[in-house]
Amino acid sequence: MGSQSNNGISYPTSEANLCANNCGFFGTPDKGNFCSKCYKQLCLQVQPSVIDSLLCPSAPQALLDEVKPSSSVEQSPPCAAGPSKPKNRCGHCNRKVGLTGFLCKCGTIFCGVHRYPEKHECTYDFKAAGRETISKENPTIKGDKVQRF
Template sequence: MAEEQNWQEATNHVLCANHCGFFGNPTTLNLCSKCYKDHRLKQHQKSTAKIAVENSLTPSRHQSESSVSAGVPDSVFPVSEPTKVDLAVPTTAVKDQQRNRCGSCRKRVGLTGFTCRCGTTFCGTHRYPEKHECSFDFKTVGKKAIARENPVVKAAKLEKF
């Protein structure tokens, strides 16, 4: 039946250049749509990496101006004095310990802890403000929000005749 209609196989079908088994297209560098998409993504990543490397290797304009004004050549950067390191316990470690425990009963909460607007983490039992004697003033915050969202609109007074 194909002979009756003079049907011929198209000769412009080319297999993907990456040999993935799909047909490629000359407009997409003889790649299939998926391989072309991957190719474009790799090109984009390479270009952003190249720009980042170039920016990190070349001194910024501020650094080069300050070194020129100080009489130092561009290739040599002034060395700053090392800073003293504080050996005290970091405050984040203390905060992490407090976040893992309920602010009322000191029960471990892990990932299921609820952080209240007062800034303390509580267990499921003490998560409500009335259960943990919350110090946050919800009433004032609510009044301020309503006042901010609904400004008072007054029309100009009419003159009496």
């Protein structure tokens, strides 16, 4: 009862190696014979230098300098939009609208009072848009001309 058998399974004995940093604790072989504290400090020291080398490699930078932008690709000018208005305010009276804001077809959010195009001087051309949708939905059908005898 006092002794237990391990059913013939032999486990490797961990060798008692002192930390490679000579701090007095025992190190493990999977951590390079460092103790947990020294290994953590080593990882923190090595990690920034590895990150810097990954972010700023010197060889690929030279390759990037050699690559010239193609002249066939047109570069669009940067967007010259001024400071954008907050999306939670009415475009006409600047009232906070929250979740009840109405998005107009001109692209601006309005409160319940100014949601109609007549109330906020809408720039969207509803008449032309209506004509375009009708012409797309109802194409004109031209019949063959009747031949005269």
